[in-house]
Amino acid sequence: MPEISRFFGIIIRMYFGDHPPPHFHAEYAGTQARVVIESLSVLETNLPPRALGLVMEWAALHQPELFELWALAQANEPLHKIAPLE
Numbered sequence: 001m002p003e004i005s006r007f008f009g010i011i012i013r014m015y016f017g018d019h020p021p022p023h024f025h026a027e028y029a030g031t032q033a034r035v036v037i038e039s040l041s042v043l044e045t046n047l048p049p050r051a052l053g054l055v056m057e058w059a060a061l062h063q064p065e066l067f068e069l070w071a072l073a074q075a076n077e078p079l080h081k082i083a084p085l086e
Contacts, residue, residue, distance in 0.1 A: 007084030022070040
């Protein structure tokens, strides 16, 4: 699963050919979340609240890029990196 961003110990990934709805995966210190790109709703998580807040802030800033990467991943095309949260 390609890493598309990394910030504050959080790793953002997206699977090639993953199931709908369009979403991404976040990992932090052995915890995980799946976040829907369109609504920025959380499908599942056990991330600490602070880490989840950072993920949601980052996702809101990069929503168009996330949609672009989802389309690329569905076509099994190479994914580029998205700037980290600073």
